[in-house]
Amino acid sequence: MPRLTVEDLKRIKEQHKAAFTVREGGARVKITVHMGTCGIAAGARRVMETLLSEINRQGLTDVIVTTSGCAGLCSKEPMATVEVSKEAPVKYVQLDEEKIKRILLEHINQGKVVEEFALVTGNETAI
Amino acid sequence: MDKYRCNVMLCGGTGCSAGGSLKIKEALQQGLKERGMEDEVNIQLTSCNGFCPQGPIMIIYPDDVLYQKVSPKDVTAIIEEHLIKGRPVERLLYKEPAKKQSIPTVKDIPFFNKQVLRALKNKGLIDPENIDEYIARDGYQAAAKALLEMTPEEIIEVVKDSGLRGRGGAGALTGMKWQICAQSKAPEKFIVCNRSIIEVEPHLILEGMIIGARAIGASQGYIYVRSGAPIIIERLKKALTQAREYGLLGENILESGFNFDIELFMSSDEFVCGEETALLMSIQSMRGMPTPRPPFPAEKGLWDMPTVINTVETFANIPLIIQNGAQWFRSVGTEKSAGTKIFSLSGALNNTGLIEVPMGITLKSIIDDIGGGLIKGRRFKAVQVGGSTGGYIPEQYLDVPVTYEDVTQLDAIIGSGGIAVLSDLNCMVSSAKFTIEFAVDESCGKCPPCRIGTSVMLELLNKVTTGTATEEDIDLMEDLAFDIKTTSLCGLGQTAMNPVLSTIRFFREEYLEHINDKWCKAGVCKELCTFYIDKEKCIGCGACARICPKKAISGEKKKPHQIDQSSCIQCRSCYETCKFNALKIGPRRMREELMNSDIPENSTAEESSKEVAG
Numbered sequence: 001m002p003r004l005t006v007e008d009l010k011r012i013k014e015q016h017k018a019a020f021t022v023r024e025g026g027a028r029v030k031i032t033v034h035m036g037t038c039g040i041a042a043g044a045r046r047v048m049e050t051l052l053s054e055i056n057r058q059g060l061t062d063v064i065v066t067t068s069g070c071a072g073l074c075s076k077e078p079m080a081t082v083e084v085s086k087e088a089p090v091k092y093v094q095l096d097e098e099k100i101k102r103i104l105l106e107h108i109n110q111g112k113v114v115e116e117f118a119l120v121t122g123n124e125t126a127i
Numbered sequence: 128m129d130k131y132r133c134n135v136m137l138c139g140g141t142g143c144s145a146g147g148s149l150k151i152k153e154a155l156q157q158g159l160k161e162r163g164m165e166d167e168v169n170i171q172l173t174s175c176n177g178f179c180p181q182g183p184i185m186i187i188y189p190d191d192v193l194y195q196k197v198s199p200k201d202v203t204a205i206i207e208e209h210l211i212k213g214r215p216v217e218r219l220l221y222k223e224p225a226k227k228q229s230i231p232t233v234k235d236i237p238f239f240n241k242q243v244l245r246a247l248k249n250k251g252l253i254d255p256e257n258i259d260e261y262i263a264r265d266g267y268q269a270a271a272k273a274l275l276e277m278t279p280e281e282i283i284e285v286v287k288d289s290g291l292r293g294r295g296g297a298g299a300l301t302g303m304k305w306q307i308c309a310q311s312k313a314p315e316k317f318i319v320c321n322r323s324i325i326e327v328e329p330h331l332i333l334e335g336m337i338i339g340a341r342a343i344g345a346s347q348g349y350i351y352v353r354s355g356a357p358i359i360i361e362r363l364k365k366a367l368t369q370a371r372e373y374g375l376l377g378e379n380i381l382e383s384g385f386n387f388d389i390e391l392f393m394s395s396d397e398f399v400c401g402e403e404t405a406l407l408m409s410i411q412s413m414r415g416m417p418t419p420r421p422p423f424p425a426e427k428g429l430w431d432m433p434t435v436i437n438t439v440e441t442f443a444n445i446p447l448i449i450q451n452g453a454q455w456f457r458s459v460g461t462e463k464s465a466g467t468k469i470f471s472l473s474g475a476l477n478n479t480g481l482i483e484v485p486m487g488i489t490l491k492s493i494i495d496d497i498g499g500g501l502i503k504g505r506r507f508k509a510v511q512v513g514g515s516t517g518g519y520i521p522e523q524y525l526d527v528p529v530t531y532e533d534v535t536q537l538d539a540i541i542g543s544g545g546i547a548v549l550s551d552l553n554c555m556v557s558s559a560k561f562t563i564e565f566a567v568d569e570s571c572g573k574c575p576p577c578r579i580g581t582s583v584m585l586e587l588l589n590k591v592t593t594g595t596a597t598e599e600d601i602d603l604m605e606d607l608a609f610d611i612k613t614t615s616l617c618g619l620g621q622t623a624m625n626p627v628l629s630t631i632r633f634f635r636e637e638y639l640e641h642i643n644d645k646w647c648k649a650g651v652c653k654e655l656c657t658f659y660i661d662k663e664k665c666i667g668c669g670a671c672a673r674i675c676p677k678k679a680i681s682g683e684k685k686k687p688h689q690i691d692q693s694s695c696i697q698c699r700s701c702y703e704t705c706k707f708n709a710l711k712i713g714p715r716r717m718r719e720e721l722m723n724s725d726i727p728e729n730s731t732a733e734e735s736s737k738e739v740a741g
């Protein structure tokens with residue numbers, strides 16, 4: 001291991017930012033994937049995996065991903081709720097790998113809700 | 128660095144490790160692997176969360192959910208319910224004592240949210256064995272600032288301005304101590320970290336010591352560790368290795384031109400070896416006995432060179448002061464007792480453990496808000512402040528702010544930071560006696576007041592607890608305690624009398640009950656109590672009879688029970704068991720009265736032999 005300089009201290013801190021966003025809170029975006037039995041059957045796990053690997057690949061440090069149980073709309077699974085801080089949550093339905101990638105690109109990175117996959121835009125909060 | 132959606136922080140402090148954290152970790156890893164989730168969920172061992180009696184503790188982020196008393200068999204439910212479906216596992220959640228309501232998140236549990244975390248800011252949040260995680264939480268930034276941007280004088284000035292006082296003993300001003308050492312023209316200086324039961328991140332100690340070394344001009348430091356703390360020793364060793372690899376210890380630290388290294392020194396188990404002058408002797412391979420001060424270690428310490436000795440918690444505050452400034456440090460606490468203090472909270476409370484609170488907080492707030500009040504059925508009697516040699520404070524002073532000055536006024540000390548709550552089940556005379564027994568055992572024998580005085584004191588207290596003392600003995604004890612306190616060489620003799628002095632001062636009537644009525648109302652002094660059953664109140668549930676180790680209690684179901692006084696050994700188990708307030712503690716004379724008069728209708732002996740047979 002090399003001897004550190006002050007710049008190295010900053011670099012190490014930066015590298016671990018993502019982990020501490022998860023632990024300390026204060027993320028800009030929270031994505032909740034609904035993982036009830038119905039959701040898992042419909043492919044929620046694949047959606048989750050795609051989401052995580054994309055977040056990793058793009059090095060996003062201010063996005064956290066959590067899970068919740070069945071959202072009560074089994075026919076529309078897999079579902080995910082996207083909450084950008086200070087904005088109303090958006091529920092996306094009947095997701096697959098390609099759709100979640102587009103949501104990540106357009107909604108999370110560019111700030112535009114992907115209306116065609118969205119269920120409702122309301123002030124309900126995912127638990 | 129892989130991003131995990133979820134971080135499972137498993138407490139790896141001493142308590143939780145003993146409770147099986149490692150087994151839980153293995154079970155979790157196994158379970159996640161089976162479900163192909165090992166890249167989604169990160170499992171991390173952390174340092175002590177301070178909630179040890181409820182351990183093993185697990186906190187899951189980002190949900191901030193705390194699980195207590197976790198065991199490997201809970202792992203499946205945690206994965207299936209929480210990690211997959213996002214639903215907390217109800218039965219493992221912390222329950223509010225009074226309402227029995229679950230509180231899932233750490234931020235809502237009063238034990239945690241009433242604390243102010245500074246020295247413990249990383250507790251439960253980082254892996255204590257990974258220097259990168261410490262750096263990620265601003266670690267070593269203060270060392271960099273102190274080494275590259277500040278002069279030694281500036282460091283000392285900030286520490287002085289902060290008002291930081293030593294957290295391990297008498298509360299000496301840390302900045303003053305450093306200044307005395309720094310101003311000496313001696314060719315060499317040393318810095319020592321004294322042992323502690325408090326578990327903080329190892330790197331926080333190293334960073335505090337690096338800054339201190341720079342301030343006083345030391346190139347060698349020592350950490351005095353308790354030999355009976357293998358986990359802490361292991362972590363410190365790893366931390367030292369990592370810090371050296373990163374060039375944070377050794378030569379030319381952070382390219383500043385400053386050289387400094389630290390060595391671990393295993394302490395002996397003797398209590399007195401934590402006293403600073405005795406500590407110096409033992410590092411120099413001599414018998415750990417205190418020496419007179421002055422000269423103070425800051426003037427003449429290790430190998431006669433100026434030496435700064437601070438405790439773990441003092442060093443843990445240093446990086447924060449350097450980074451945030453003296454005014455920030457003073458933003459909590461009082462004028463003369465600035466900042467926070469870590470206490471080990473124990474006794475008859477709902478929540479116990481290691482806590483960090485602002486100085487100046489009242490004892491009442493510590494007991495009620497953080498401690499969650501007394502456990503069900505118990506009444507508050509006293510609170511001992513300052514660890515084993517701390518004084519006992521009664522209920523009427525619970526509004527007193529916890530500061531160095533206020534606590535000393537009440538014959539208590541901040542000392543090692545122990546706070547123990549005593550209830551109606553504690554006898555104050557016996558509690559004082561316990562400390563004196565400790566002092567007799569731990570006295571190094573160097574000075575007569577402590578060596579001889581503590582033994583004489585123990586004899587006097589024994590007279591009280593066995594009912595052979597007179598009222599004059601109380602005055603004798605007070606005088607003797609005062610003499611020992613004022614003439615002993617070191618803090619052991621000087622503080623060991625606090626429990627005697629404070630109990631005589633605040634609980635004199637309890638001494639008088641022992642002496643005149645031969646009555647220990649708490650049922651602790653076996654020779655001064657009689658256990659009996661109030662026939663009016665007893666519903667005959669039989670709980671006491673089942674618990675009695677001597678089968679001394681008998682009675683028909685749903686009829687009042689009675690105690691056979693000749694078999695009773697005054698163990699108090701029955702008293703603690705009865706839920707109907709039917710078990711009573713009377714004075715010694717009742718025993719004979721009961722044995723002679725009150726012969727029960729149905730013979731007790733017959734009844735109890737039936738029970739044994741059945």
Ligand SMILES: Cc1cc2nc3c(=O)[nH]c(=O)nc-3n(C[C@H](O)[C@H](O)[C@H](O)COP(=O)(O)O)c2cc1C
Nearest residue numbers: 293294295296321322401402403437438441618619
């Ligand atoms: C009998 C006795 C035992 C002590 N044991 C310890 C100890 O184990 N750890 C400790 O930090 N201080 C202990 N102290 C206090 C030290 O002598 C010393 O005051 C303290 O370490 C100084 O650090 P501080 O200025 O940071 O508080 C003890 C004092 C006495 C009188």
Ligand code: SF4
Nearest residue numbers: 572573574577617620
């Ligand atoms: S006060 Fe007690 S422990 Fe301290 S030096 Fe004297 S005899 Fe030893």
Ligand code: SF4
Nearest residue numbers: 665666668669671705
């Ligand atoms: S526990 Fe109490 S109520 Fe029950 S039998 Fe014993 S004294 Fe009576």
Ligand code: SF4
Nearest residue numbers: 675695696698699701
């Ligand atoms: S004090 Fe102990 S020995 Fe005596 S009656 Fe109660 S339980 Fe039995």
Ligand code: FES
Nearest residue numbers: 138140143178179
């Ligand atoms: S060791 Fe886990 S809470 Fe203290």
